[in-house]
Amino acid sequence: MMDSLGSFAVLLAVTACAYAFIAGIVAHRTGHPVLRETARRAGVTIFPTLSVAIACLWGLFLTNEFSIAYVANHSNRDLPLLYKLTALWAGQEGSLLFWSWILSGYMFIVLVTHREEGELRPLAGAILAGVQLFFLILNAFVVSPFRPLAEVAADGTTRPFAPPDGRGLNPLLQYPEMALHPPTLYLGYVGFSVPFAFALAALITRSPGERWIHVTRRWTMIAWGFLSLGILMGAHWAYAVLGWGGYWGWDPVENASFMPWLTGTAFLHSVMMQERRGMLKVWNVWLVFITFLLCVFGTFLTRSGVVSSVHAFAQSPIGHWFAGFLLMVFAVCLFFFTRRRDYLRSEHRLEAVLSREASFLFNNLVLLAACFAVLWGTLFPVISEAITGNKVSVGPPFFNRVNIPIFLFLLLLTGVGPLLAWRRTSWESLKRNFTAPTLIGVATGGLLLAFGVREPYALIAFMLAAFVAVTIVSEFWRGARVIRSQTGRTWGQALVQLVLRNTRRYGGYIVHFGIVVVFVGIAGAAFNKEREMEMPVGATLELGRYTVTMKDRAQGETPNYIYDRLTLEVRRGDEVLTTLTPERRLYTASQQPLTKVTIHSGWREDLYIYFAGVTETGAPIIHAYLNPLVRWLWIGGGIVILGTLIALYPGRQPMKVAVS
């Protein structure tokens, strides 16, 4: 019943979407107002219709309806409730339906708001419907999550089949963060469809004024914020679940999420050139297009099996669909770009290299270079095999060696750019603004050298982090000082007023500060230590300031898995800090093993314990990592999200302050 209703809802959504797309295009060409309104209404109905389909799929999971292939493959009776809900996006079919649902949600918001966009919104709605139609066709006809299980009888006929229990959810996905990581990542990926639709619609209609770029920027910021959060949570999941002691492995699927983030970041910077100076219009339009294309490309990578990855879905013919869609979208973008190129002429020229505009140019170049390096490294094994016939691997050493210098240069620009004036900066103001940050950066380097830090990249990262942090803090201090002198308010009140006065500007600075903190967290990886040891009860392992003592070992079972649990006492000096309980589990339904990592996290470092295995004599083997500054990576990510939220919050009018 629920599967039929779900399938029907998807088919209904396909029909409504096809109408919204075709009627929207025809209405744009003919200007027919009734057709335009019906296209809008058809587009609006997709979200509630797909919500019914999503509710049906959840219902099938909650009622253990194992006659449905997707449910049987990703759930079992004893799976905890939370994971029955998250199983919705655990596999190819469900995650694509989830993707469609999010896209329909975005489309719903676009179609019921943005009334002021005139001709732009109906066409953007039709473009969104076109994108939506592609995904809905996949949901309905290629990878339906409502497909029933069937078995072939002895006489060759097929009949419905329902196993007594499902195969269970992949143990790696049975982690609370999995309830949030895929949805936020998808909100980011899918969210870039909206700026893409507005940018393409503006190009097609030669939309007058710069209104469309404001709309595009705002939606890009929303998608960028979600993508940042999704990437951050993915990194945290990898750190807390995968057990290799790191959070980023330059896996093709990780790279697929990182590339649109880089181009989206480039757009959020270069769009200011268009808003302020009417420059870089071609560049901005292509950045929006490329960001969307990279989102689709990432999905293609994840779902086609072109590159191998632990995160990827099983190899399937769906990759051809995405490759075709990718080519089609690119062709459409190229066609309208060549036809409407005159619309994208710059209104001004760059006046000086030492200016905010030039810093944005360099910032964009560095971000695009990083994106290209990641793309190139990800695809190189495929390219190399196609050309030379030899298989090569491109792993973390390549990406780290190529990208670290690029990102350090980007960190430098993070500090330099905002302090340069628009149009032209004088050497005097350059000296005035950068003397203190430079001195503090150099002093930080000297101090770290004196304390024995010799890792060159880490040293440069800390110096640049200090430099950029001082430039940001000085911007806040300078602004708050003026408000204080004018209003007599406290420093706290003045800072709040400053931020509220121009949320975009100061939200942006907070994002930059978050990036600095993220860099500090990442730079800590240069000082990682690790040790592996056989640990019978009573044995002790020393790592850095910590002493880990094996106290107990217990085996048992829950309805979902059987476990082998260690109890480890962690001491620093004479003080008992905590007790950690790493486990090795075997999930009953799927018969898949998982090792549960335990982490004692601190401001200075993380003690990361992994139950690596057992010896031939049955003694447990512990792999312990000491990972300095990792907590700052998560804190920095949180600051980035906070800054994004502030930047999205509508700011007040600038306060008029007399200039002496």
Place this chain on the structure above:
Amino acid sequence: MPRGIEDRDIRGSARMATGNAREPFDRSGRWVVLLALGVLLAAPYMMRAPSPSVGVSGATLEERVKRIGKKLLCLCGCNQILVECNHRNCPFSGPAIATLRQAAQRYESDDLAIQAMIQQYGTAILAAPPAQGFNLTAWITPFVAAASGLVVIALVLRRWSRRSAATPTMGAPISDDPAWRERVRQEIERELGDLP
């Protein structure tokens, strides 16, 4: 508006309106090209092996295995560094680490141990492509792309500077024109208020 910002921008704008824009652009263009050359020169450094190729005396066998193993990849599909692969019952990493241990025992040089691993498992076992033959392009291309981008920026700056120089916008110094100066100040204040 903070005074420092105002000073900075007004002076900047004044210079923009009075000075000859072409010369600084040409100079800067040269700097950008030099930067592009620097980026290209950085490529060989990036290709260099980051750690010694000969076994460090005093290092235990396990330390060597760990060090060499960090240059190799697990080929079970997990894309992890060979000695960091932690999949239980991984069909590849266990036997490959055992082979590496034998190679490290047999050869004093890390390079020779790595060659032995390549002979056994092919070049795919290397965590980064070797900087030779077609694989050289893996290392060079990102830097060539970045350097090309810099050159394009230099060319764009040069073109724009010529157009700027050709336009008759360079008038008399504005510092003597209070009305013009006030207009610039208001414009900058409005713009800085709106945008970062």
